[in-house]
Amino acid sequence: xxxxxxxxxxxxxxxxxxxxxxxxxxxxxxxxxxxxxxxxxxxxxxxxxxxxxxxxxxxxxxxxxxxxxxxxxxxxxxxxxxxxxxx
Numbered sequence: 001x002x003x004x005x006x007x008x009x010x011x012x013x014x015x016x017x018x019x020x021x022x023x024x025x026x027x028x029x030x031x032x033x034x035x036x037x038x039x040x041x042x043x044x045x046x047x048x049x050x051x052x053x054x055x056x057x058x059x060x061x062x063x064x065x066x067x068x069x070x071x072x073x074x075x076x077x078x079x080x081x082x083x084x085x086x087x
Contacts, residue, residue: 008065008066009065010063010064010079011026011028011047011063011064011065011076012028012061012062012063012064012082013027013029013047013061013062013064014027014059014060014062015027015057015058015060015061015062016046016058017058018051018054018056018058020048021054022051022052022054023048023049023050023051023074024062024078025046025047025049026047026049026062026076026078027044027045027046028044028064029042029044030043030044047064047076048071048073048074049062049064049074049076049077049078050077050078051077056078056081057085058085059085060081060084060085061081061082061083062078062079062080062081062082063078063079064076064077064078064079065079
């Protein structure tokens, strides 16, 4: 039998808030070409992501992946740390 791999959506962004218990707010920025003008613009969106051990702090660069709905606003989990915040 062959293995079926599930495709998981992943995004990377910067932690902008860690004030909640077991939750971080991650700001994900993406660059998109404007459809009319043609200029490249930056669009950003904030996601609430689950952080079970409260190990990620403000300024950290993290990778998040989509998961089941964990609360009203939280449907992502932090999968790995890309870069620690510079102090």
